[in-house]
Amino acid sequence: xxxxxxxxxxxxxxxxxxxxxxxxxxxxxxxxxxxxxxxxxxxxxxxxxxxxxxxxxxxxxxxxxxxxxxxxxxxxxxxxxxxxxxxxxxxxxxxxxxxxxxxxxxxxxxxxxxxxxxxxxxxxxxxx
Numbered sequence: 001x002x003x004x005x006x007x008x009x010x011x012x013x014x015x016x017x018x019x020x021x022x023x024x025x026x027x028x029x030x031x032x033x034x035x036x037x038x039x040x041x042x043x044x045x046x047x048x049x050x051x052x053x054x055x056x057x058x059x060x061x062x063x064x065x066x067x068x069x070x071x072x073x074x075x076x077x078x079x080x081x082x083x084x085x086x087x088x089x090x091x092x093x094x095x096x097x098x099x100x101x102x103x104x105x106x107x108x109x110x111x112x113x114x115x116x117x118x119x120x121x122x123x124x125x126x127x128x
Contacts (some may be wrong), residue, residue, distance in 0.1 A: 005078050011038045013075050015051065016068045019058050 014024045021032050028035070043050050050064040060068070 008038050008042055015058060016060055
């Protein structure tokens with residue numbers, strides 16, 4: 001959901017807790033490039049290095065550890081609040097209509113991607 005939690009904060013917390021770009025990409029469902037970019041942006045904004053990259057692992061700096069200790073409780077609170085006040089049972093529906101001249105392979109790719117990355121989304125199988 002993440003309407004209260006900043007994307008940068010979520011990435012920072014995840015990296016602190018996993019200690020690995022590879023694991024964090026799996027947890028966050030994003031590729032390494034945007035993950036690295038967010039950390040680089042944070043380091044530039046804060047004018048401090050957050051992680052030392054060594055042999056495929058991330059070693060948090062003292063500065064990163066201090067930030068983590070200070071923001072973790074707030075992060076937990078905001079996450080719990082998001083869960084509490086989250087969706088009110090109303091669901092949004094997106095209807096995608098494929099024209100008959102639309103390539104079948106592209107249609108199947110869109111359906112697969114939608115269902116794979118958001119399991120709550122299901123293709124109802126109707127064709128028009």
